[in-house]
Structures are given as C-alpha cells and as structure tokens.
Amino acid sequence: MSKRTLNILLPAITGALFVAIWYAVRFSMSEEMRFLLPTPGEIIASFQANGTELGRAALNTAEGALLGFLFATLVSSAFALALSVSSLVRISFYPYLMMLQMIPVIIFAPILVLWVGPGLKSVVVITFLICFFPLVVNTTQGLVSTDRNLVELFRMYRASRPQEIFLLRAPAALPYFFTGLRIAATLAPIGALVGDYTAGSSAGDGGGLGFQAIIYSSQAKYPALFATAAVTCVLGFVFVALVLSLSWLSLHHWHDSYERTDN
Amino acid sequence: MPAVVQLEDIHKTYDSGEVQVHAVRGVSLTLNSGDFMAIMGASGSGKSTLMNTLGCLDRPTRGRYLLDGVDVSGLDRNELADLRNEKLGFVFQGFNLLSRTTALENVELPMLYGRQRASGRDLQTRAEHCLQIVGLADRADHFPSQLSGGQQQRVAIARALVNNPQVLLADEPTGNLDSKTAVEVMGVFQKLNDQGITIVMVTHELDIARFCKRNLIMRDGRVVSDITVADRLFADAELQRLRDAEAAAKLTD
Ligand SMILES: Nc1ncnc2c1ncn2[C@@H]1O[C@H](COP(=O)(O)OP(=O)(O)O)[C@@H](O)[C@H]1O
Ligand SMILES: [Mg+2]
Numbered sequence: 001m002s003k004r005t006l007n008i009l010l011p012a013i014t015g016a017l018f019v020a021i022w023y024a025v026r027f028s029m030s031e032e033m034r035f036l037l038p039t040p041g042e043i044i045a046s047f048q049a050n051g052t053e054l055g056r057a058a059l060n061t062a063e064g065a066l067l068g069f070l071f072a073t074l075v076s077s078a079f080a081l082a083l084s085v086s087s088l089v090r091i092s093f094y095p096y097l098m099m100l101q102m103i104p105v106i107i108f109a110p111i112l113v114l115w116v117g118p119g120l121k122s123v124v125v126i127t128f129l130i131c132f133f134p135l136v137v138n139t140t141q142g143l144v145s146t147d148r149n150l151v152e153l154f155r156m157y158r159a160s161r162p163q164e165i166f167l168l169r170a171p172a173a174l175p176y177f178f179t180g181l182r183i184a185a186t187l188a189p190i191g192a193l194v195g196d197y198t199a200g201s202s203a204g205d206g207g208g209l210g211f212q213a214i215i216y217s218s219q220a221k222y223p224a225l226f227a228t229a230a231v232t233c234v235l236g237f238v239f240v241a242l243v244l245s246l247s248w249l250s251l252h253h254w255h256d257s258y259e260r261t262d263n
Numbered sequence: 264m265p266a267v268v269q270l271e272d273i274h275k276t277y278d279s280g281e282v283q284v285h286a287v288r289g290v291s292l293t294l295n296s297g298d299f300m301a302i303m304g305a306s307g308s309g310k311s312t313l314m315n316t317l318g319c320l321d322r323p324t325r326g327r328y329l330l331d332g333v334d335v336s337g338l339d340r341n342e343l344a345d346l347r348n349e350k351l352g353f354v355f356q357g358f359n360l361l362s363r364t365t366a367l368e369n370v371e372l373p374m375l376y377g378r379q380r381a382s383g384r385d386l387q388t389r390a391e392h393c394l395q396i397v398g399l400a401d402r403a404d405h406f407p408s409q410l411s412g413g414q415q416q417r418v419a420i421a422r423a424l425v426n427n428p429q430v431l432l433a434d435e436p437t438g439n440l441d442s443k444t445a446v447e448v449m450g451v452f453q454k455l456n457d458q459g460i461t462i463v464m465v466t467h468e469l470d471i472a473r474f475c476k477r478n479l480i481m482r483d484g485r486v487v488s489d490i491t492v493a494d495r496l497f498a499d500a501e502l503q504r505l506r507d508a509e510a511a512a513k514l515t516d
Contacts, residue, residue, distance in 0.1 A: 254363040
C-alpha cells in the first residue's frame with residue numbers, strides 16, 4: 001500500500017473508532033444524562049440551525065485574532081531589534097517581559113474593558129498580550145545568535161551597522177522568527193476566544209465565538225457549544241496553516257529544515 | 264621583483280587578563296609576487312595569529328609589515344580596512360557563506376560595502392566571472408545548502424577573488440573537506456597561482472602542503488623551517504591518479 005493511501009486511511013480508521021466509542025459512551029449513559037454528550041449528528045444539526053450566527057461569530061473572532069496577531073508581530077519585531085542591540089538592553093527588559101508573560105490576561109481583562117472599551121478593541125489587546133512574548137523571545141534569540149564568523153566577515157568587509165542588521169542578522173533570524181510565529185498562531189485564536197469570553201460584547205458587532213459560548217451555555221444548547229468548539233478548532237487550523245505556508249515560502253529554498261531540492 | 268609582503272621581526276602578544284600569551288615571537292618573512300606558501304605547525308604554534316597579521320585583521324605588537332610597499336603600522340583603522348579590501352582576499356575553513364543567498368550573491372558580497380562599491384551591472388559581471396574561474400558558472404543561482412562542501416569552498420574562493428586581490432590568504436581551507444575534495448580545491452588554488460596570484464595558506468596536512476611551492480613550519484611562534492617544495496604535487500595529475508585507482512578498484516571487485 002502506498003504511503004499516501006496509508007496517510008489517509010489510518011487517520012480515517014482512528015476517526016471511525018473514535019466516533020464509535022463516542023456513540024458507545026453516549027448509549028451507555030442513562031437517558032436523562034444523555035444531554036451532556038450530544039451525538040455528532042446532533043452537532044451537525046445544530047450547525048444547520050445556528051450556522052449564520054456561528055459564521056458571523058467566527059469572523060468576529062478571526063478578525064480580533066488576526067489584528068492582535070499582526071500587531072504583536074509588528075511590535076515584537078521592532079522590540080526584538082531594539083533588544084538585540086546590546087545585552088545591557090536585554091538585561092534591563094527581560095524581567096518585565098517575563099512578568100508580562102506570567103500575568104494571566106484574565107485578570108487584566110476587566111481593567112482592559114474599562115481602558116479600551118468592550119468588544120473588538122479588548123479582544124485585540126488580549127490577543128496581542130498573549131502572542132507578544134513568544135514572538136519577542138524567539139526573534140530576539142534569532143537576532144543575537146547569528147554565526148560569529150559571519151558577523152566578523154561583515155565587519156571585515158566594513159559593512160555598516162544597518163547593513164549588518166538587515167542583510168545578515170535579520171535574515172538569519174527568520175527561522176527563529178517563524179518558530180515564534182507558529183507558537184503565536186496557535187495562541188492567537190485562543191487568545192481572541194478568551195478575550196471575547198471575558199471582554200466581548202454583542203454591542204454592534206454581535207460578539208465572537210467566546211461570547212456565543214456564554215450564550216449557548218446559558219441557554220443549555222449543548223450541541224451548539226460543541227459546534228462552537230469545532231469552529232474554533234477550524235479557525236486554529238487556518239491560522240497555523242497560513243503561518244506554515246508563509247514559513248515554507250520564505251525558508252524552503254535555503255534553510256536546512258526543508259528538504260534539499262535538486263543538485 | 265618587488266616583495267608583495269614583507270614582515271620584519273613581527274611579535275604578537277595577547278594580553279588576556281593576567282596571563283600574557285606570546286603567540287608570535289619574531290617572524291621575518293618575504294613573499295614575492297607569485298609565491299604559493301603553506302604555513303604548517305602544531306596547534307597553538309601561532310599560524311592563525313600570523314595569518315591575522317598578514318591579513319591586517321590584527322596589528323602586531325612589535326615589528327614592521329609592508330604590504331605591497333605600504334607600511335601598515337602607519338595606517339588608521341579605515342585606511343587599513345581599505346588596503347585590506349583592495350589587496351587581500353580571504354578564505355576560511357568554515358566557508359562562511361550566507362545560507363539564504365545564492366552563490367552569485369555571496370560572491371558579490373564584498374563589493375557591497377566600503378569603498379569598493381560597484382554598480383549593479385559591473386558587480387554581477389565580475390561575480391559571474393569569478394564563479395567561472397572556480398568552475399561554478401552553472402551553479403550561480405544555487406543556495407549553499409544545494410552545494411557540496413567542495414563547491415561551497417569554491418564559492419568562497421570566488422568571493423575572495425572578486426576584488427582582484429594580489430594575495431589570497433586561506434586559514435585551513437581544506438580542513439572541513441574530504442581528501443579528494445581537498446585536492447580539487449588545491450587545484451583551484453594552483454590555477455589561480457599560475458595566473459599570478461600570491462597565495463598563503465595554513466594547513467596541518469603534509470599532503471596538502473605539497474601542492475604549494477614553499478612550506479613554512481612554525482613552532483612556538485617562531486619559524487623553524489622555510490623550504491621550497493622539492494616533490495611538488497599537481498592537482499590535475501593527483502585527481503587523475505585517484506580516478507584511475509577508483510576505476511581499478513571497481514574492476515577487481
Ligand atoms: N585572541 C586571542 N587571545 C588570547 N590568546 C590567543 C588569541 N588567539 C590566539 N591565542 C593564543 O595564541 C597562541 C597561538 O594561537 P594560534 O595563532 O591560533 O595558533 P594556531 O593557529 O597555530 O593553532 C595560542 O596559545 C593561543 O591560545
Ligand atoms: Mg589556527
């Protein structure tokens with residue numbers, strides 16, 4: 001059997017098994033408890049019932065996630081450049097970056113709502129906070145771990161400091177940057193969801209997936225809650241897939257982590 | 264014939280904290296145009312330090328260094344760097360190529376900086392010409408990861424050639440290569456030397472040193488022997504011999 005067939009067949013088998021167990025668990029439950037675990041069929045049905053609502057919520061969350069993610073990427077890159085200038089700058093800022101990372105955003109959320117207002121703005125800020133740390137740490141690491149020999153080579157050729165940064169350090173930091181970006185891409189939809197859950201609102205834009213989750217659970221619409229989870233899952237996949245393709249596009253022809261092409 | 268390089272009683276002392284390391288202790292040396300010298304000696308004998316002095320990468324503690332008639336000690340940092348980029352080309356053990364740029368762009372690199380800055384067209388023509396010299400014209404758009412070690416070192420040699428240097432300095436250029444590839448690289452050096460470029464290289468392999476014209480042996484920062492190679496090897500003949508041996512091995516299998 002070809003590798004390609006196996007790649008499709010094996011996950012299909014595990015998937016089928018998983019659904020079988022799901023049904024088995026469901027039917028072993030007593031009648032009055034079954035509402036806790038809706039069947040896949042019920043979840044699909046709730047997609048049909050709440051499709052437009054979920055779609056709109058997903059777009060709202062995606063917008064918050066994307067904006068927060070983009071801001072975090074921009075600001076963290078600038079920040080990493082500044083941090084890479086000297087170890088003194090790094091020493092001065094690292095403890096506070098760590099702190100920023102340690103503080104759970106949930107605690108900030110109520111204050112943020114007061115500062116910037118509920119809805120998209122808060123969601124963007126919370127996503128930003130969650131994505132920022134892995135980005136800044138990885139990019140800085142990349143910028144400072146340039147091959148010493150190459151740095152000396154550039155200095156030997158009398159390259160200017162900006163040339164050194166933009167022709168040598170920044171490109172060499174790209175693999176690190178993309179590592180950070182991959183982590184941030186998995187965090188961004190979750191961040192937006194958490195942001196929306198704690199600071200989202202139906203004001204104007206109708207809220208995102210987090211806000212929908214609150215509504216569905218208060219209405220005891222459990223199949224819809226599962227459908228919301230599935231949509232979040234898809235959103236996460238889309239984000240990671242985007243970053244992976246971007247990473248492939250910019251790295252594949254020169255970086256060792258991608259298979260060498262011809263010779 | 265005027266000396267390209269003239270060292271007179273060069274000393275170099277490294278002052279790292281409490282201990283002083285006297286790495287080079289009075290080396291005098293003359294290199295004429297067309298010389299091809301291998302510097303040999305045990306690890307720590309001062310070969311790299313001497314090369315760094317020759318390359319104007321480091322100033323001697325004492326002594327006089329004339330590069331193409333110019334007394335180097337009188338120059339400030341910028342003048343030194345200009346002189347270096349004009350007269351010298353460097354090849355390193357670890358190739359030191361930029362991995363996300365093509366072979367051609369790597370060769371163009373020295374021309375992007377300092378006073379050597381050339382116009383885009385001229386730059387590319389010269390880089391292509393240098394790749395042709397090392398036999399890699401058809402690999403111009405390859406990335407280093409798509410080239411073998413020997414090919415990467417040849418790209419690095421092309422890069423060293425791009426400013427038309429009089430002297431090529433190479434610190435263990437074959438140190439990371441297998442023996443056959445090393446011979447190929449020595450073939451490139453011999454070809455360049457035939458065209459009049461003066462070459463100084465460090466190696467600890469006797470076989471490799473025999474491809475040069477002159478062997479200098481250092482011990483504890485001093486020159487203990489400076490001889491003309493009597494039974495010189497030629498890369499073309501050696502490669503042919505290796506090919507024959509390979510073919511013979513295949514026949515007997
Ligand atoms: N930058 C440096 N600072 C202090 N000591 C050095 C430095 N570079 C070389 N040395 C010392 O100088 C001596 C000669 O080193 P080197 O020229 O690198 O020898 P080789 O290249 O022959 O192995 C060694 O003892 C080495 O430890
Ligand atoms: Mg050495």
